Every structure is written in structure tokens, then in C-alpha cells.
Amino acid sequence: MTQANRDTIYALSSGRLPAAIAVVRISGPRARFAFETMMGRVPEPRKATLARLRDPITAETIDEALALWFPGPKSETGEDMAELQLHGGRAVIAAVLTILGRIEGLRMAEPGEFTRRAFENGRLDLTAVEGLADLISAETEAQRRQAFRQLKGFLGARAESWRARLIEALALVEAGIDFSDEAGVPEDLIGPALVVARGLQAEITEALAGAARGERLREGLVVAIAGPPNAGKSTLFNRIARREAAIVSPIPGTTRDVIEVHLDLDGYPVTVLDTAGIRDSDDPVEQEGVRRARARAGDADLVLWVVEAGSGPESGNTHRISVDMEGGPEVWLVRNKIDLPGVISPEMIINEQELQFIIILSLSAVTGEGLNHLMNHISRYVGEFFTGGEGALITRERHRKALEETIGALERAVKEGPKGREDIVAEELRLASRALGRLTGRVDVEDVLDVIFRDFCIGK
Ligand SMILES: Nc1nc2c(ncn2[C@@H]2O[C@H](COP(=O)(O)OP(=O)(O)OP(=O)(O)O)[C@@H](O)[C@H]2O)c(=O)[nH]1
Ligand SMILES: [Mg+2]
Known part of the structure; x- marks a missing residue:
């Protein structure tokens, strides 16, 4: 489609209303006409100009705004572009959008349509378009x-x-x-x-x-908390999340769905998952929870396998994870509930299965003892994962x-x-x-x- 017979599009480009300022953008061959209709003139290119906006039918002033004019092809979309910085009230924006909608040849933009035009006009290539999308959703x-x-x-x-x-x-x-x-x-x-x-x-x-590094940086490194029921996984998860995100109860089998929180660890994105306690169960809902727990833990980068410290038979469950995770994520053993009496210190661990883990940490999710130690280990792991070499290309x-x-x-x-x-x-x-x-x-x-x-x- 040639420039001249394309629709002219418009949209509110800034965030949720009401706001101090709201930005409305117009792009396409009729952008100039839109300015003329509302302001009776077109500002000098690329110069912020104070302008009164009028309803062309009633001649009533709608708002006083900063108007900017970017003639194509040296604009963001490559087309003529008009930009209005208005007072961000709901009624102001509604009135402006209504006026624009009444102008022939103008229509509301579809999602991403400004960027799409920038791509079609060679202003951005596809990877840059993706970079723009990532920049907007970047959290760290x-x-x-x-x-x-x-x-x-x-x-x-x-x-x-x-x-x-x-x-x-x-x-x-x-x-x-x-x-x-x-x-x-x-x-x-x-x-x-x-x-x-x-x-x-x-x-x-x-x-x-x-590539793995670049993709992970976009999506976040995944740390899954898994282990036998009642080991205190959800309690630990809430500690890490710093809020009561998951339900905690003394009843084994409390957590069913996978719950996630997003953390910013030293600028790196990390997604932490709480999962259902892994055990054999006759309850179909719990079975599904266990299936999900295994699947998500298997896909994670790091698994914190939580057990009750010194609980004997429970820690016997540790072998399951090493079987499930072969060739998969790194698994650390987290011995929880060290505040309870009768807990043996990590140096005293005699259970051979526990000794298979590269990293063994002891903590109490209830008192918080040992928690910093765990977080430092996770930070170091995340830092090592993402650094090394220049920034990822892919x-x-x-x-x-x-x-x-x-x-x-x-x-x-x-x-x-x-x-x-x-x-x-x-x-x-x-x-x-x-x-x-x-x-x-x-x-x-x-x-x-x-x-x-x-x-x-x-x-x-
Ligand atoms: N004393 C003590 N109790 C804890 C600790 N961590 C958790 N608990 C208790 O252990 C029980 C189970 O905690 P949850 O966090 O629900 O355990 P879970 O591993 O998520 O259990 P499921 O979701 O059923 O698999 C609760 O009564 C907690 O208060 C701890 O460090 N010390
Ligand atoms: Mg739980």
C-alpha cells in the first residue's frame, strides 16, 4: 500500500488514566489534517508548541496541550506524525479521541501498529522491534x-x-x-x-x-522449590517472596498449583516457584499437583529440594529428585526446620543420599535462621549464570x-x-x-x- 492511501491511525500512547500528562499520537497521511482540524495550524517540525485544541463542530476549547509535529519520513513510523501532550484526565482524552474519530480517514490504531509501520517503512528491523517490546517489559x-x-x-x-x-x-x-x-x-x-x-x-x-544466557535474561532464571509434603516449602517461598503468597498449613498436601513470584536479584530476573509436595497420592487433584510440580521442577534451572532436617525417612525422599532430574537442573538440598529439637548439624549428615548434593544448606523458614546464607548462594548462582563474556546476542x-x-x-x-x-x-x-x-x-x-x-x- 502506498503512503498516500493508508489509513491514518491514532491512539493514546501513554499509561492508565487519570494521569498528570497523557500522550496521544497520530500517524499517517492525514496527520497534518488532524492538527489543522483541531488547532487550525501545524506547529514547526520537532518543536514543542503550546496549542489550544478545539472541537471543530462546537468550537469549544477542549484543552491546552503541547503539540509536536514530526514530518515523514524522518519520524518514528516513517510517516507524518503528530503528537499531543494533554492533561491526562479521562474526559479530556475521551473528547480528543472522539474528535479524531470523526475525521475522515482516521481510525484507532491496532496493538503495535505504530511499530509495525516503523518496521514496514524500514525504520526498525524485526530484531529491533523485539528489542523495543523487551525494553517496554524489562523489569530489571x-x-x-x-x-x-x-x-x-x-x-x-x-x-x-x-x-x-x-x-x-x-x-x-x-x-x-x-x-x-x-x-x-x-x-x-x-x-x-x-x-x-x-x-x-x-x-x-x-x-x-x-543463546541460553540471552533467552534466560529475557524470561528470568527459574528456581523451583520442591520436595516432600509438609517440609516447609511454602513457608520458605513466602520468606523469599517477602509476602504471604502461598498457603501454609500443618496438613501435608496443602499446595496443589504451582505458584510463582518474580524477583530482582542484583538486577537479574529470577522466577521462584512453589510446588506441591511430591508423594504418591490417591487424590486426583493432588496427583495433578504432583505431576505439575515434577514437570516445572524438571524444567527449572535450579531446584531447592526442601526436606525436614533430621526427619529421617523424609530425607529418604531425596533420591527421587536425583533420579528425576538426571541431566536436568542443578539441585541443592535445603534442610529446613533446624529450629526444632533433635536436629543434627550438617557436618553430622551420615545419610549417603544427602551427601550426593553439591550444596547442602540448613535453615529455618520460620525463624529465618540461615535464610541469608541461602539467598547469598542463589545470588551468586544467578550472577555466575548471567555474567562471563559480553552481552548475549541472541x-x-x-x-x-x-x-x-x-x-x-x-x-x-x-x-x-x-x-x-x-x-x-x-x-x-x-x-x-x-x-x-x-x-x-x-x-x-x-x-x-x-x-x-x-x-x-x-x-x-
Ligand atoms: N518449626 C518449624 N516449622 C516449620 C518450618 N517451616 C515450615 N514449618 C511448618 O511446617 C508446616 C508445613 O509448612 P508448609 O510451608 O505448608 O509446607 P509445604 O512443604 O509447603 O507443604 P505442602 O504444600 O503440603 O507440600 C507448617 O505448619 C509450617 O508452619 C520451620 O522452619 N520450622
Ligand atoms: Mg506448600
Whole structure:
């Protein structure tokens, strides 16, 4: 669709009303007309201007606002954009939106539509769009940093440069195919193309190595509290959450659903889960709770396996987790209720199963003794998980999939070898570049042709 016949969209872009200030934005070919209708003029570009807004039908003044005018294509969406900073009252905004709705060619924006237009007009690539979404939902310092880097093209620029090199390599091979019988075009173009492919393969593989870190930083590291019933899991969970988020009772089998809280540990996001006590039960509801507990603990990064310290048979349950979790999360043994009489100290642990754990902590979720020690251990674990190396390039499964696909195609091209079939190498390089193009959202075959003609000047 061309610029001129697109709908002009508008929306309240700021948060919940009432508020001190509310921001209404308008984007599209009729944005100028919208300003003229409401204010009788259009402010100077990019200069905050005080303006009276009037209802064009009754001529009544609605509000006095700051008006900003961003002519396209150098605006956020790439289109003409108008922005109003109004007093954030419900009636003010309702009146302004009503007036805008009455103007022909204007309609309310759909979710994400401003950003979508920015993408369609080439103002942002797909990874930057994702970075923007992440920035808006970032809850911790480290998340904010990662999202901002991505919005600014940390991944997009890398992917584009990989793709540019790939297209050069592809152009070499295609030139070999198309013009090999013509004088002046070198025969062996596959060799140099494969050198490029091999280099890219190594670089992308290295970038993928940090993928787990980047994805986790977006979603938060998951710490699951699990263990036998009545061990004090929910009590510990409430302590960590600093509120009564889960029900605690002396009746075993109290917790059924998985409950979660989000924490900010030194700027890193952590999701803590409380789960149902794991035991065999005839109650179908409890069975489901246990199934969920096992599943979520199995998918967690770290499991705190809580038992009653010195409770003998209960700690015998510890073997179950080590069986369930093989190759899965790291598991720490948390011996709870050390305030109760008859508890043996950790140095005295003679139970072989307990000794299998790398980290054994003793605490009382009721008195709080030993809790700091646990939190310090968790902080250190989280810190170690996220640090090391520069910021992760890959933050989503989508990125990982696209890059894995790229590497797969590069691998197949490289395997074909310099003496291999040109058409196969060309096809694999094309697949690789398409996968990269999907990453940034810029799949375009035209640029392959551009490079061929630019570099070889065939001129016929
Ligand atoms: N003395 C003492 N009692 C505790 C401690 N932690 C928990 N309890 C008590 O143990 C009982 C069970 O606590 P919960 O936190 O509900 O245990 P849970 O592991 O979540 O139990 P389920 O949800 O049934 O699996 C409650 O009566 C708690 O008050 C502790 O450190 N010391
Ligand atoms: Mg519980």
C-alpha cells in the first residue's frame, strides 16, 4: 500500500488514566489534517508548541496541550506524525479521541501498529522491534540493558553484516554458474565463496553459544522449590517472596498449583516457584499437583529440594529428585526446620543420599535462621549464570532457530567442497541468507542481483 492511501491511525500512547500528562499520537497521511482540524495550524517540525485544541463542530476549547509535529519520513513510523501532550484526565482524552474519530480517514490504531509501520517503512528491523517490546517489559537492570542493545541493532546489525557477506559469496557462485562459458569470468569461484561460508559458520556458532544466557535474561532464571509434603516449602517461598503468597498449613498436601513470584536479584530476573509436595497420592487433584510440580521442577534451572532436617525417612525422599532430574537442573538440598529439637548439624549428615548434593544448606523458614546464607548462594548462582563474556546476542528462540538454520545450510555448502556442484552450493547459500533475512525481517532476492551486477559489471 502506498503512503498516500493508508489509513491514518491514532491512539493514546501513554499509561492508565487519570494521569498528570497523557500522550496521544497520530500517524499517517492525514496527520497534518488532524492538527489543522483541531488547532487550525501545524506547529514547526520537532518543536514543542503550546496549542489550544478545539472541537471543530462546537468550537469549544477542549484543552491546552503541547503539540509536536514530526514530518515523514524522518519520524518514528516513517510517516507524518503528530503528537499531543494533554492533561491526562479521562474526559479530556475521551473528547480528543472522539474528535479524531470523526475525521475522515482516521481510525484507532491496532496493538503495535505504530511499530509495525516503523518496521514496514524500514525504520526498525524485526530484531529491533523485539528489542523495543523487551525494553517496554524489562523489569530489571540487566534486562533493560539487553533490550536496549537489541533495539539499537546489536543483533540486527550483526545479522545484516553476516547476510551481506553471504550474498557476496553467493554472487561469486552464481556468477560461476551463469557466466562460466564467457570469457573474462574466473572459473573457480566456489573456493573463495566457501572460505567465506566457513568463516561465517564459525562466527555464528560462537554467537549461538551465548543463546541460553540471552533467552534466560529475557524470561528470568527459574528456581523451583520442591520436595516432600509438609517440609516447609511454602513457608520458605513466602520468606523469599517477602509476602504471604502461598498457603501454609500443618496438613501435608496443602499446595496443589504451582505458584510463582518474580524477583530482582542484583538486577537479574529470577522466577521462584512453589510446588506441591511430591508423594504418591490417591487424590486426583493432588496427583495433578504432583505431576505439575515434577514437570516445572524438571524444567527449572535450579531446584531447592526442601526436606525436614533430621526427619529421617523424609530425607529418604531425596533420591527421587536425583533420579528425576538426571541431566536436568542443578539441585541443592535445603534442610529446613533446624529450629526444632533433635536436629543434627550438617557436618553430622551420615545419610549417603544427602551427601550426593553439591550444596547442602540448613535453615529455618520460620525463624529465618540461615535464610541469608541461602539467598547469598542463589545470588551468586544467578550472577555466575548471567555474567562471563559480553552481552548475549541472541535473546529469543526465534533468533536461535534462524541461526541454527543458517549454520545448517552453511555446513551443507561447505561439505559440498570447492570441487562440488555449484548449483547445490548456491542453493545452500541462498537458504542460509534467507534464514538470516528472516531474522531481521528483510528477505529480498533483489540484492543478490544487485551485487552480481555491481561487482562484475557484465554490461550486456
Ligand atoms: N518449626 C518449624 N516449622 C516449620 C518450618 N517451616 C515450615 N514449618 C511448618 O511446617 C508446616 C508445613 O509448612 P508448609 O510451608 O505448608 O509446607 P509445604 O512443604 O509447603 O507443604 P505442602 O504444600 O503440603 O507440600 C507448617 O505448619 C509450617 O508452619 C520451620 O522452619 N520450622
Ligand atoms: Mg506448600
